[in-house]
Amino acid sequence: MGCFVYLLIRMIGLLPRPLLQVLGRLFxxxxxxARSKSRRITEINLARCFPKNTAxxxxxxxRESLIATCQTAxxxxxxxxxxxxxxxxxxxxxxxEAHLKSAIADDKGVLLLxxxxxxxxxxxxxxxxxxxxxxxLFKPPKQKxxxxxxxxxxxxxxxxxxxxxxxxxxxxxxxxxxxxxxxxLPDQVPExxxxxxxxxxxxxxxxxxxxxxxKSGATPVLVALIRNARGxxxxxxxxxxxxxxxxxxxxxxxxxxxxxxxxRQYPTQYQWEYKRFKKQPTGLQDPYQGLREI
Numbered sequence: 001m002g003c004f005v006y007l008l009i010r011m012i013g014l015l016p017r018p019l020l021q022v023l024g025r026l027f028x029x030x031x032x033x034a035r036s037k038s039r040r041i042t043e044i045n046l047a048r049c050f051p052k053n054t055a056x057x058x059x060x061x062x063r064e065s066l067i068a069t070c071q072t073a074x075x076x077x078x079x080x081x082x083x084x085x086x087x088x089x090x091x092x093x094x095x096x097e098a099h100l101k102s103a104i105a106d107d108k109g110v111l112l113l114x115x116x117x118x119x120x121x122x123x124x125x126x127x128x129x130x131x132x133x134x135x136x137l138f139k140p141p142k143q144k145x146x147x148x149x150x151x152x153x154x155x156x157x158x159x160x161x162x163x164x165x166x167x168x169x170x171x172x173x174x175x176x177x178x179x180x181x182x183x184x185l186p187d188q189v190p191e192x193x194x195x196x197x198x199x200x201x202x203x204x205x206x207x208x209x210x211x212x213x214x215k216s217g218a219t220p221v222l223v224a225l226i227r228n229a230r231g232x233x234x235x236x237x238x239x240x241x242x243x244x245x246x247x248x249x250x251x252x253x254x255x256x257x258x259x260x261x262x263x264r265q266y267p268t269q270y271q272w273e274y275k276r277f278k279k280q281p282t283g284l285q286d287p288y289q290g291l292r293e294i
Contacts, residue, residue, distance in 0.1 A: 013077040013082060024073065024075070027070040032062065040291055045272045046061055048287065049199035068227065072271075075121075084125045090233055094235045097237055099238065100221055103218075103221050108218055109182070109217065110180075110219055111181075111182055111209065111219065113209060114185055117263060118225040120224075133158055134183050135159065137161075169208075176212060177216055186206065187259055194207060195281055198276070202280065202281050205255070213251070224236045224262055240255055
């Protein structure tokens with residue numbers, strides 16, 4: 001089974017980017033018009049986060065988000081399999097790169113915050129080709145064969161993947177203390193966290209980014225690779241200076257505000273299909289409860 005999956009990933013990865021994006025658009029449209037579970041989750045999230053939008057606007061955002069998410073999904077095998085230098089041809093512009101260069105020059109460690117917008121997998125290869133090695137957490141899927149494949153392809157550019165264990169977390173702190181680079185996804189629903197605002201909603205938010213910034217003194221930089229009108233990607237960097245403050249609630253609120261500002265700028269490219277609000281404060285109901293595949 002593992003060999004078949006790896007072969008399938010390799011075959012998809014051989015396809016040119018424009019074709020993958022066309023296939024992604026078709027798959028996204030199918031998910032939209034089939035009224036899939038992904039569409040219904042997206043509609044719930046958009047209604048909560050953009051309550052002032054008209055139904056027509058959120059209808060369009062739902063369709064475009066599904067398309068963008070499917071394009072990212074089909075681009076990912078190519079990101080995993082193609083030569084790193086070839087992947088650099090996917091990049092058009094770099095905005096705010098001075099933030100990254102300044103953080104590297106400070107030599108206090110760089111904490112890259114990469115939310116689920118655009119093609120976040122591509123940054124793994126981009127950073128390795130343009131800057132150097134980074135270290136990231138890796139939470140393996142339940143299927144062992146798939147876990148081995150994903151770990152293998154993600155490490156092929158020379159980056160390090162560490163497990164979501166106390167030992168793995170200790171490794172992240174050590175890398176930052178040595179002036180290295182660590183990448184984390186700041187908008188996943190954690191096992192342990194705090195409820196802080198995200199689009200005016202109580203969002204259960206991981207403490208990890210704040211703890212890494214506070215204890216290591218590393219410079220946090222928000223990163224996104226946004227798909228542009230040419231089908232290529234623009235790299236965006238933003239500072240999150242308030243993340244390293246002592247107050248945990250204020251720090252995580254600043255983090256979510258930075259991610260929110262980015263999403264508001266490119267709302268169709270955020271992965272709204274993710275159950276971001278599945279954990280709710282005591283007494284409030286899971287907004288996705290009862291959803292079933294049609």
